[in-house]
Amino acid sequence: MMRRNPERAAWVVLYSTFVIWCALAVAIPYGGRWWLLHASTSQTITMQSSGTVLVTRPDRDTPEVNLVDIPVGSTLETQTDSQATLTFTSTDGREALAILTVYGNTKLVVTRADRPRYGTGVNPSRIDLQVLVGRLRAAISPNVSRAVQIWMYSKPEAITVLGVPGSYVSLETTLDESVVTVREGEALVIAQSRGVTVSKDERAEVNPNATPNGPLPAERNWIVNGDFQQPLGAGWTTDIRQPNIPAEDWGKVEIVTTDERSAVHFHREGKDWGQVGITQEINRNVTDYSSLRLQLTVLVKNQDLWNCGTFGTECPVIVDLKYVDKGGGERHWLKGFYFFSNPNLSFGLTSCPSCNAVSSDHELVTLGEWKTYESPNLLEFLKDRGAEAVTIKSITIFGAGHVFDSQVSDIELLAQE
Numbered sequence: 001m002m003r004r005n006p007e008r009a010a011w012v013v014l015y016s017t018f019v020i021w022c023a024l025a026v027a028i029p030y031g032g033r034w035w036l037l038h039a040s041t042s043q044t045i046t047m048q049s050s051g052t053v054l055v056t057r058p059d060r061d062t063p064e065v066n067l068v069d070i071p072v073g074s075t076l077e078t079q080t081d082s083q084a085t086l087t088f089t090s091t092d093g094r095e096a097l098a099i100l101t102v103y104g105n106t107k108l109v110v111t112r113a114d115r116p117r118y119g120t121g122v123n124p125s126r127i128d129l130q131v132l133v134g135r136l137r138a139a140i141s142p143n144v145s146r147a148v149q150i151w152m153y154s155k156p157e158a159i160t161v162l163g164v165p166g167s168y169v170s171l172e173t174t175l176d177e178s179v180v181t182v183r184e185g186e187a188l189v190i191a192q193s194r195g196v197t198v199s200k201d202e203r204a205e206v207n208p209n210a211t212p213n214g215p216l217p218a219e220r221n222w223i224v225n226g227d228f229q230q231p232l233g234a235g236w237t238t239d240i241r242q243p244n245i246p247a248e249d250w251g252k253v254e255i256v257t258t259d260e261r262s263a264v265h266f267h268r269e270g271k272d273w274g275q276v277g278i279t280q281e282i283n284r285n286v287t288d289y290s291s292l293r294l295q296l297t298v299l300v301k302n303q304d305l306w307n308c309g310t311f312g313t314e315c316p317v318i319v320d321l322k323y324v325d326k327g328g329g330e331r332h333w334l335k336g337f338y339f340f341s342n343p344n345l346s347f348g349l350t351s352c353p354s355c356n357a358v359s360s361d362h363e364l365v366t367l368g369e370w371k372t373y374e375s376p377n378l379l380e381f382l383k384d385r386g387a388e389a390v391t392i393k394s395i396t397i398f399g400a401g402h403v404f405d406s407q408v409s410d411i412e413l414l415a416q417e
Helices: 006-038 378-384
Strands: 040-042 044-050 053-056 075-078 083-089 096-102 107-116 125-140 148-154 158-162 168-173 178-184 186-191 194-199 202-206 213-217 237-240 252-258 261-285 291-303 317-325 330-338 362-364 371-374 389-416
Touching (some): 044 053, 096 148, 158 178, 178 186, 178 194, 186 202, 194 213, 237 252, 261 291, 291 317, 291 330, 291 378, 330 371, 330 389
Parallel strands (some): 125 148, 330 362
Antiparallel strands (some): 044 083, 075 107, 083 096, 096 125, 107 125, 125 168, 158 186, 168 178, 178 202, 186 194, 252 261, 261 389, 291 371, 291 389, 317 330, 317 389
């Protein structure tokens, strides 16, 4: 049986105590220093809303409407006609760090919002957002006392990072694309382990399984297949109406090539009314956009009605831009093109007073010659007429009348934030 050695046990205790003391002597100062440098505290998030904004707090299963105080982990969902403004401030409420504007039909999760607990902290104030779908604008306050970073995660596997004070950036995302547009400052857009820096009046796009595309000009074309290099089914739906006399020619819509230009061709020959056209859904919220312009090129080769017909509804080419105004009502902006002109006739109109449109002026073109048309800034134009646009719903382009033969190409709806 081994005999216990008190002296050895004493030395073990002594050495162990010394080691522990040394560890504490090192850990306590360094741990305290780490705490002073890296400890964080939550930011305060408040929300102002218009319309219905649903907020699901992290410990709840049921959404609540128009909360004011938003905890981290909350899911926000705006309705079509609603909007929310989130303000991120320091815990003491003395400093606004960032402002987030959330537009209609948007869903996001606030996954992080913290800042250094002490003035000795070295980390930036951090805001993380998981943007599932929709459109928002994020702005870092220009005069923050310490660095602020906003990280926005969106489909398809895109990350947008803001860190420059005063940066003002828009993010619009669907399941298949994220588009980042910078109004002020800059943003870093990352996808597939590659990042691009986007500066003022530039944008970047992220598509599935691809690195960011950019920087690009801030202005975007919302029309798909406007040059008709693809079949009509790419972006467009065809609409051929039954004519007043069903036994007559219903008309046709097809893609043709004229003067080495691909175009959509509207053609009909009859003795009474008929209409053929194409439509593309847009469904874009234009709140806070600075500009929206329509461009297209028109060729009219035949027309049998003077001006645009008795009621101004029968032009060889008519553009109908359908949108929703601030009151939620459906509105139309119309533009027609014709060549068979006689301004002295009372039964042939060059506008459409019966069309219930905000504007319906028609434009005279030269027979057999291509004409490129560029609209004014439609957002300002409609606002000046008391019919401000909120959502652009669709664009329809058609020919109407008895006999018409017309073509349209290079259709662009150019939007700039």
